[in-house]
Structures are given as structure tokens and as C-alpha cells.
Amino acid sequence: MTRPMTQPMTQGTTVAIDKIVPGWSAPNRERARWLLERYPQRRSALMPLLYLAQLEHGHLTDEAQRQVAELTGLTAAQVLAVSSFYTMYKRDHVGRYLISVCTSISCYLLGGDDVLEAVEIQAGAHDGETSPDGLFTVEHVECLGACGGAPAVQVNYEMIEGVRPEKARGLCDWLRTASPQVVFGDEMQALFGGQRSFDWGPSETEGAIAPVPAFGPYGSVGGSS
Amino acid sequence: MTDFPRILTRLMTEHPSDSHTMARYEDSGGYQALRHGLAMAPADVAAVIKASNIRGRGGAGFPTGVKWGFLAPATPRYLVINGDESEPGTFKDRQLLERDPHALIEGVILSAYALGCNHAFIYIRGEYPKPARRVQHAVDDAYAAGYLGGDILGSGFDVEVTVHLGAGAYICGEETAMLNSLEGLRGEPRIKPPFPAVQGLYAKPTIVNNVETIANVPWMVRNGGGAYAAIGPQGSSGTRLFSLSGHVNRPGNYEIVMGMTWGEFIEDLGGGVRNGRALKTWIPGGASAPWFVPDEHLHLPVTIDDTGKAGSMLGSGAVVVMDETTNVVAAAHRMVRFFAHESCGLCTPCREGCDWLERMLWRILNGHGRPYDLEMLLDVCDNISPGLRWPPAQTTICPLGPSAVQPVRSILTWFRDEVEAMIGAGRGVEGALVG
Ligand SMILES: Cc1cc2nc3c(=O)[nH]c(=O)nc-3n(C[C@H](O)[C@H](O)[C@H](O)COP(=O)(O)O)c2cc1C
Ligand code: FES
Numbered sequence: 114m115t116r117p118m119t120q121p122m123t124q125g126t127t128v129a130i131d132k133i134v135p136g137w138s139a140p141n142r143e144r145a146r147w148l149l150e151r152y153p154q155r156r157s158a159l160m161p162l163l164y165l166a167q168l169e170h171g172h173l174t175d176e177a178q179r180q181v182a183e184l185t186g187l188t189a190a191q192v193l194a195v196s197s198f199y200t201m202y203k204r205d206h207v208g209r210y211l212i213s214v215c216t217s218i219s220c221y222l223l224g225g226d227d228v229l230e231a232v233e234i235q236a237g238a239h240d241g242e243t244s245p246d247g248l249f250t251v252e253h254v255e256c257l258g259a260c261g262g263a264p265a266v267q268v269n270y271e272m273i274e275g276v277r278p279e280k281a282r283g284l285c286d287w288l289r290t291a292s293p294q295v296v297f298g299d300e301m302q303a304l305f306g307g308q309r310s311f312d313w314g315p316s317e318t319e320g321a322i323a324p325v326p327a328f329g330p331y332g333s334v335g336g337s338s
Numbered sequence: 339m340t341d342f343p344r345i346l347t348r349l350m351t352e353h354p355s356d357s358h359t360m361a362r363y364e365d366s367g368g369y370q371a372l373r374h375g376l377a378m379a380p381a382d383v384a385a386v387i388k389a390s391n392i393r394g395r396g397g398a399g400f401p402t403g404v405k406w407g408f409l410a411p412a413t414p415r416y417l418v419i420n421g422d423e424s425e426p427g428t429f430k431d432r433q434l435l436e437r438d439p440h441a442l443i444e445g446v447i448l449s450a451y452a453l454g455c456n457h458a459f460i461y462i463r464g465e466y467p468k469p470a471r472r473v474q475h476a477v478d479d480a481y482a483a484g485y486l487g488g489d490i491l492g493s494g495f496d497v498e499v500t501v502h503l504g505a506g507a508y509i510c511g512e513e514t515a516m517l518n519s520l521e522g523l524r525g526e527p528r529i530k531p532p533f534p535a536v537q538g539l540y541a542k543p544t545i546v547n548n549v550e551t552i553a554n555v556p557w558m559v560r561n562g563g564g565a566y567a568a569i570g571p572q573g574s575s576g577t578r579l580f581s582l583s584g585h586v587n588r589p590g591n592y593e594i595v596m597g598m599t600w601g602e603f604i605e606d607l608g609g610g611v612r613n614g615r616a617l618k619t620w621i622p623g624g625a626s627a628p629w630f631v632p633d634e635h636l637h638l639p640v641t642i643d644d645t646g647k648a649g650s651m652l653g654s655g656a657v658v659v660m661d662e663t664t665n666v667v668a669a670a671h672r673m674v675r676f677f678a679h680e681s682c683g684l685c686t687p688c689r690e691g692c693d694w695l696e697r698m699l700w701r702i703l704n705g706h707g708r709p710y711d712l713e714m715l716l717d718v719c720d721n722i723s724p725g726l727r728w729p730p731a732q733t734t735i736c737p738l739g740p741s742a743v744q745p746v747r748s749i750l751t752w753f754r755d756e757v758e759a760m761i762g763a764g765r766g767v768e769g770a771l772v773g
Contacts, residue, residue, distance in 0.1 A: 151500045152520075153414075153457065153540060159522035160505060185522065198524040198682075199505035201464045213465075217426045218625060219583040219658055221672045255508065255676050256426035256625075257465055260583035260658070261590045270467050298468060310581075311433045311591050314354050319471055326467035328503055329474055333467075 128155070133183045137169050141332050145184060148330060159185050159195055163202055164331045168323055172203045200254075203324070208243045208250035210288050210296070211324035212236060213267040214281075216253045219260035224278070228264045229253050231278035235285035248289060250324070261310030269321035271298035275307025295320040295335030342569055345557045345577050346550065347593045350437035358472050360479040363440035369485060371556035375448045376493040383452035387555065389563025391575040396420050396511075396548030397624070397653050399642045408535035409453055410543040417455040418520065418539060418546045419446060421462040421469070422504055422511035425624035426676055427656030430579040430591050431549040435462065435469035438553070439476035443499070445555035447485060450497045453545055457498045461516055464505045474501045508680035512736050513546040514538075515682065526684045527736035550579055550655075571597040574641040578652075584620070584659035585612045594640075601636040604659060615661040619752065623653025625673045626741035628728065629748035649728045666753045667760055670745035671699035677742030688739030691722040695746055702757065705764035712750060712757065719743040 128149055130142050137145070148161045162184055166177040173196050175189075182192045196202040214220075214229040229251075233239055236249035243250045259265035262274025266281065268288065276284070284305040288296075297320035299313065321327035322335040349366055350357040363369070375383050388403030409415060419442070423431040434442060446458050460477075462470045477499050480486045488496045502520060504510050510519045514528035517539050538544020554576060558566045567575045574596040580603075583589045587609030594607070604610065604617065611617050619629045622640075628650040630638075638644050645652050660669060678692035695718055698711055716726070723730040723740040726747055730740035749757055 154521070156522035157520055160519070161503065163505070164503070187522075194524055195522065199464075199507050201504075201506035216672070217676055218621075218669065218672050219427055222584050222658075222660060222664065222669070254465075254506075255679060256424060256428070258423050258429040258432045258463070260427050260429055260656070261581060263583060263589075267465065270465055272468065308589070310429045310583075310589070311437075312350075312354055314350070314358065314437060315356065317468065317471075321467070326464050326470070326503055328467050328470050330501075331503075334471070 128184055130184065134169075134180050137165075138332075141165055141169055144330060144332050149184065155185050156187060159187065159192065160199075161330060163192075163196055164325050164328075164333070167203065168325045168331060168333050172205060172207050174204075201326070206243060206247070207324045208238070208248050209324075210248060211250045211252070211267075211269050212285070213252050213254040213257070213270070215255070215257045215259065215263070215265045217256035217260075219256070220264040223263040225264035227278045228266065228276050228281045231281040232266070232285060235282040249285070259310050262306075262308050268296050268301060269324045270326045271296050271301065271321050273298065273301045273306045274309045276305060277307065280305040280307070295322055297336065342577060342595045343557070344593055345554055345566075346434065346438070346441075346579055347591075349441070350433070357437050358439055358476065360440060360476065360483065363438075367560075368440055368556075369444055369483075371559040372444050372447055372485060373491060375451060375559045376491055376495065380452050380454060383448060383559060386558050386563040387449075387452065390554075390558045390566035391563075391573075392551060392554060392558075392566065393574070393642060394548055395550035395578065395655065397425065397626070397651075399652065402547060402551055405535060405547075406453060406545060408533065409545055410536045412543055413454070414457065415453060415455045415543040416539040416545075417446065417450050417453060417458040418513075418516065418534075418544055419458065419460040419549055419552055420511060420513065420516060420546055421460055421466070421473075421549045422508075422516065423466070423549070423654075424463055424508040424511050424680075425626060425654040425656060426673065427583055427621060427624050427658040428581050428654040429583075430581045430655060432466060432469055433591050434549055434553050434579070435466065436472050439469075439473045440480070441553045441556055442473070442549055443476055443480050443485070445552035446499060447480075447490065447497055448555050448559055449545075449547070449552055451493075451495055455545070456496050457500070459520055459539075460499065460501045461510070461520060462501065462503055463510075464503050467503070470501055470503055477501060507682075508676075509682045509736070509738060512738065515736070516546065517544065524682070526682045529735055570595040571639070571641050573643045578655060581654075581656045582608050582659070583656070585615065585661040585664070586610070586659045587612055596641045597639050599637055599639055600630065603640050603657070604636075608657075608659065611659065611661045613661075615663060618660050618662045618664050619666065619748075620660060621656070621658040623651045624656040625658075625676060626737070626744060627651045627653045628744045629752065631752045646729070651729075665703075666749045667699060667703050667757055670749045671696065671703055673745040674699055674742050677738060681738060681742075685734040685736075685739060687722045687733045688742070691718050691739060692742045694718050695742060699746070702760055702764070707757075707761035707764050709761060711761060712754070715746055716750065719746055
């Protein structure tokens, strides 16, 4: 858990978090409290809280969105207006591993479409769909900011650069058989990546435990910090 | 190229194993500029930035010192760092966030001090969890060291930093959409004026700056604005990080002094086009920038003003190279598809127009183009960006729609014969509906 500010910006602590989300894990209720104190206005905690709710519920169910509405003092419609605007909020079931293949310009020029096709076949899910076994959701995405290491792929938003179609197939097989609890960008890069946009430096000890960006305040980080 | 200080990449190049840590940053003179700056009057720190003549690295190239001068006196005021980096071809801020987060944070504290802001937000795109982790750890360490929080280094100045993640929307890189997003709203741009410097976050005076812009601030405070202004050609001062990708031998981020020619940039830095092929065209500044072609533009200097005068822009500093085998209609379609997907839907010309452009290009690509499609493409473009001028006019609230026009304009300007040939070779479907 990250260090608190010198003082809370908003009185998030007055929100009856334990009553609103009694089913959430204790650490995630604590995170919700912390997030509500990060902003001058409670409504601003909406985006981070949606990630937290998605982590708790697997995807943004109607119930999860109603809970976030209560936490932020908004109506369910106001929450839906936001959750439906951003592509990373998933209101439908998502597989355990979300595989995002970049097909924007630089990746397109270097074979991103072939990588997408390889992933679709090997994961057993078409673009935008989830495999019948619930393991994979496959999506094509716009530029991931890895164009110097095109084509780029993310698994649960952890980056792999310089991916060729045969390596993409290997990645799907590996996820299926090794079934990692935490996916680490460095590990996947070493196994299935190639050319990188830049030197990544030392390898990281943190990775993603779910198809939610692995960021400490959202509790979606695995490994050790 | 003559020698110049590696302002942005020195630390990560010299100390690749730990440039992101507090220990290494402090060891290399980090947070000394902060001590120096806090001993100055806030207005004097702002004057350093003004004197540097730096122009924003986020896309528009607006002089940072001038923008800061517009900040209204009301309080509280906010500083928002734009780390949304989603312009196709751009990956420079990712490297700065991952490899040297403390330079950004020191820049944030100094900028907040100069501007009288007590709360800064670092907005990072959702697909960048690793950069966000690095920044959050650096923020935590800066709090622990007393560089953030209350009464920083006994100066009496307080600043809080909140790291905020986006959720997959390019439009949130537009500064007013970003402010809406931070307020917990849909990321839709606001009508300007009022500009953020007058009414921004929570309707309070707000400065929005790009990650790279602010990462330069500690160096400026340490060395003086004049020293920064002295680097590089007039109007394009300082060093700048360019993202090079596409069909080049050596893709990557390059910190350079502006002023070299495009030919030198692609050949010397990028190692030339892959597989010994010929250069067909390149995008000089991200997907929103009109394309350049060898005959017309290879000899031009890489500067903000020269690129602007030639009808394009350095934008986000993203150079995408395409070789002679590139199907330019397919490439343009790919870029227009991006804008169609990312249109927030607020303005009709953008929401409907980008979609039309995408579908018409798709139809041409698939052999169903019709002779009058060229005029229709231009007509749709004209409805989004009247007159098809540069810099573009717009019928929309923000420049996203006009950006979608640029790839179409580019292929119809430089490769019209190829588009016509593709239509001629196709079957054509007389009377069919668009789509
Ligand atoms: C559609 C659109 C997307 C943008 N995306 C970004 C971005 O990802 N990063 C960025 O710094 N600026 C982006 N900008 C520019 C910002 O609106 C703003 O000009 C910039 O952040 C100001 O910082 P600077 O003056 O330091 O460049 C975008 C603008 C538009 C219209
Ligand atoms: S185009 Fe694929 S990462 Fe940028």
C-alpha cells in the first residue's frame, strides 16, 4: 500500500465504505478509502474505483457500478456514462488473460495483423471475444506506445515487444499450460518478445494478477515491490 | 552532430540498472535543482522557464513560458501532467516515466512552486501500468524524503501529487478532455475559451503540460534558462526526444538537437530504410501530421517552424517511416480507423465524418471504389476541416476530427495516381450504399 498524503484532500473516511461494499476484501476496502482521499472532490475517484470494482467483481456488473455510484455520491446513470466511455472498463465477462494486439500504424507496417490472426487461432477466440473455456479474451487495440518494438502485444496490460506470429502462438500455449498467477512483462518479453522500443533496464518484480492494469492503488499487482 | 548535453537521457544511459531509483537520482545531483529553486522567488523560477523558450512537447508546440503567463490569480490552482501518450507512433514519454521518474517529479515540484499550485496530478494512460508503478514508487520515495507533502525542505511550500490512470481513450490526451476525465466525467473536450489557465480543473486555474516538457525543468533551474535557449536553432530550443518507428533499421527514441535534415534523421539516426528498400513517405510528427515525401522534404531541417511552414508538424515527435512496398491506401485507412475509433462522439462532423472516411477507404481497398470517391473523400474532409488548409480549420470542438483528415489529404496529394489506379482496377459497385 502506498504512503498516504500528508493530509486527506477529501473526507473520504466519512463514506460508509464497509456498509456499501461489505463483500469487498479488507485490503480493497482500505484502498477505496485511500483513493477517496486522493482528490479535492469525491467524484474524481470514480475512475480508480471502477478499476477496483472490476478487480473485485471480475467485470463491471450492474451491482459493482451501483456500489461505485454510492461510494462517489453519483447516480448509477452517471457511472454508466463513464464506464461505457472508456475501453478498459469491461462490462462483459473477460477471460483470465486479456490479450491485446496492437494493429495501429507502426505495428501494422511490421505485421501486427498476422500476430492478431495467430493469437485468435491459438487462443481460440475471435477479436473482441472470449474463448469458450474462459481463459482468453482477445482484442485488437490502437497504438500501445511500443511502436519502436512493433508489433506489440499486452497480456493483462503487461507489455511484450517485437512479437512474431510464431512467438504469439507460443505465448498462448504457455499461458494455457504454465497458467501463471501473476504475469510479468519481463518474463514474457524474454520468452516471446524481440526488438524493444528502448532498453527496459532491470527486470521488475511486479506484474498483473488480473485483466486490470497492475497498479498498486488498485490492488491488481502481484509479486513483490 | 555537435556535442550537446543529454538533458533527458543521460542518467538512463549512464546508469541503466538503477536510473529510476531515488538513490541513483540523488547521487547524480538530483533534487539539487529543487533546493536551488526553493531558495528563489517563485516568479524567478517561472522566469527561468520563460527564458528557456521551450515549446511544449505534447503536440501543439506552444511556448511553455507564455502559457504559464496566462495562469489566473484565483486559488486553488492545479498543475496537470499529461502522460496520456496515445498518438500513434509515440513512445517517448513511456521511456521517461519508466527510466527517469524522479526528473519528472522534481520538475513537477519546481513547476508547482513557480505557479503557486499545491496539488499536481500526473495523468498516465491506462495501458501504461509499468510506467505508473515506477512513478508511484518514485512519488512515495519523494514523500518519504520530504520532497513532497507539507513544508518541503523547510520552505513553507506544500505540494501533493496524485498519480491517475486513464482507461483507454486517446481523446483524454486533449487537455480539456483530460480535465473532465480527472473530474470523473466522460473524456469529452470542453469548448475554449475559457482556457484551462483561467478555468481548468474544478473550474480553477490549471496548467497542463506534457511529461517531457516538465522533465526538462530541473536542468533549466540548475543551468539557467539562457543555457537551454542556447541549445539548438531559434524557435526550436533545447534537446528533444523523437520516437522513430516503421520500416527503419534502427527504431527507437532519440534525444537530439533539432536542425538536422530529415535525410540525416532517417539515414544517420535511423540507419536508413529496412532491407535496402527505398523510402516512400514518412509521418514527421504522429498520426495527426500530414505526410512528407522524399522529393519535397528530405532536405528540410527538422525544426518546429520549418516543418510547420512545409505544411506539417513535429507534433508529438513521432516519426513513422514507410518504404516503397507500402500500400498507402491501407496505411491511411489504418490511421483513419484509429481516429474513427477514438472520436468521442461529441461533434457530428468528427463522429460521422471519420466513420465515412474509414468506410470509403475500406471500400476502395477492397476493390469497390468508384471514380467519384476521390471527390467524395475530399468533400467529407472539407466538412470536418473547411478549406483543407494547414494549420487546419475545424468545424469541431477539438482537433481530433481534422487530424483524421490528414492521412486522406496526404495520399490524395502525393499518391493520387495510386488511389485512382486502385479504384480503376477494382470492380466498382454502381449505386451501392457507402459501406
Ligand atoms: C486529440 C488530442 C490528443 C492529445 N494527446 C496528447 C498526449 O497524449 N500527450 C500530450 O502531452 N499532449 C496531447 N495533446 C496536446 C494537449 O492538448 C496539450 O496541448 C499538451 O498536453 C500541453 O502540454 P505541452 O504544452 O507541454 O505540450 C493532445 C491534443 C489533442 C487535440
Ligand atoms: S503502433 Fe503499435 S505500439 Fe504504436
